[in-house]
Amino acid sequence: MRRRHRGGRRGHQHGHGKARDLYGACVGKQYTVEEVPATALLSCLGICPKSVVRKKYCYRMGGPVLLQVGSREVAVGKDIASQIIVREV
């Protein structure tokens, strides 16, 4: 698995439509996935490049991110969410 740490809050500094890591992205917005780490389960659950996800919630103290992927709700741990690169729709 590739390591791609971009810092949890860094995403907030980016402007609209800029690429950012999913963990740092704003809650409640829709994003197009650009890059995902090589984890088979992610693409199985529909989190793959070009798919559209909505970041529903982010849990504090290193908790996961809850995503709406199509009609599915998927929770993704912080370490993985930090490696998923998304762009706001």
Next chain:
Amino acid sequence: MSRHCTVAEDPSVLERENKILLMGCPNVGKSVFFSELTGVYVVSSNYTGTTVSFMEGEMPLGDKTYHLIDLPGTYTMNATSEAEAVAVRFMQSDPKAVLFVLNATDLEGGLRLALEVQRFNVPIVYALNMVDVARRQGLEIDIDLLSQKLGGPVIPTIAVKREGFAEIRAALQRVVTAAPASKEEGRADATILPYSTCSAGCASCHLPCPSRPQDNDYYWERARQIAREVVTDVNAKPSFLDRLGEAMMRPWPGIPIALLVVLASLGVVVGAGKALRAVLLLPLVNNLLVPFFRSIFSRFIPPGVLLNILVGEYGFFVISFEWILALIVPYVLIFYVVFTFLEDTGYMPRLAVLFDNVMRKVGVQGGSLINVMLAFGCAVPAIIGTRAATTRKERLMVTTMICFAVPCISQTGALMSLTGSYSIWMMLATIGVALLIFFLVGIITSRLYKGTIDPLIIEVPNLLAPDRQAYWVKLKVRVKEFLVEAEGPMLLAVAIAAVFKEAGILDAIANFLEPVMVGWLGMPREAVLGLVLGIVRREMAVAPLLALNLTPLQMFTGAVVGLLYLPCLSVFGILAKEFDTKVAVGIAASTTVTAILVGGLINKVGTLILGMI
């Protein structure tokens, strides 16, 4: 209907003729289909990974009997996990048909896998399950159009309410009896259209078709396209359950709700278990059963060793009722009432998500919490359930944590009776020690065991109101399983206690272990019985202490030793089977040493503090 069912690990099952495969993504209700179609009950739950190995059962269709194989739920056919590899092997083993279960509330994901399964050129019948929940969520699905797009029959079902099974059987029979002799024949029959979509002209071929794309993006794109065409979102007002499910997932008020649910569950198990014991079972045992057997045996057997073995202080017909019926059964019963309800609602994965951050601190991911909760019922299915873990390190860590600090419900009942009889604070202190040990074991093993732990990736299921019939059947099966599987070892432990006491073996062991039991742990000599019986069953490490007149410090020490002591024989067996003998011996030795060490420290520190007061 069915006569046979096995948890099949035997590769010869692959060679069986007349196989029908039951497939689908995780948590779409396959196990309910298996139970209904074969008549054999399989425990199903509202979270992924309940079926970790495949099941085989017999299913009559017309005048023939078919082998229905319930495969573990997978998301793809890439053979990247053991479950997927099993599915691929079965698809290539010349099955007659596939019963593919789709979740109506998550059509895209199911369609993606269905398209991939179509590559194997096996006739498919599609069961569109949970159509009631989809309707509740405002999703309308055009069944005819979906059937056309998939090239096979699509049957709407509500599995937990047993709706749609007659149609499923009819469709399966049509499909297996009308296996196409040629591609042209396949084209003429809409029910077996998957053949017609293969351009290679290889109707009898069950290998992944090279003429079809195998790219993940293609499958997703096609699945989304079909879903867009067949699903209409009528924007229905969210139901109470949908809104509750949503609130439970929000950090606020989700976390307070989760704490409330856990505390309320504990409260119900303790409160209702105690009430059942005090109001019904204790009077039944003390006033009816024990006096009845005492009077019967005393009439025919003269006083002596045999009478004592049967109805003496540790007599078989005394402590089997006192320990098993009055002490263990009420807590087990109430635990399963609560746990089965939580399982069927789909609340467990929500707990896994909400407490992932806490579990991360321990070194594992939140999904492990489901196994830990399962272990409160019994460690054996929980350890088997760790097969769903993605790395060996995670499996080992969760298993070790369970063996050390998660008491099974029988032992929890015994611990509650022992500590709760003195004060609620002692009970809470015991829970505190269990939590502390749980976290410490996690932290230590995360450094000790080599390997990595994958972060949480989990699908959150819909929050459902459990179906009353399905709930009662499951509860009945669970309690029956407990009575059948646990009764034997418990009675064995009781028999050992009766014979050891009368034969003087207990005294000999007590003399041998006196320095540890009395000198280090500060317990009475008779408490050694707990250490002997605890080898057979976990709760039996605690139950003998109830009959002794212990001081509060001895109660607490005994409770902690019992909690941390050796996992029972069944757990030892499953550790050796799932891992190896080295792991089983290692865990058994380390839990025993820890139990004696921590128990002794509690005794010494407690004595010191009490001396100062």
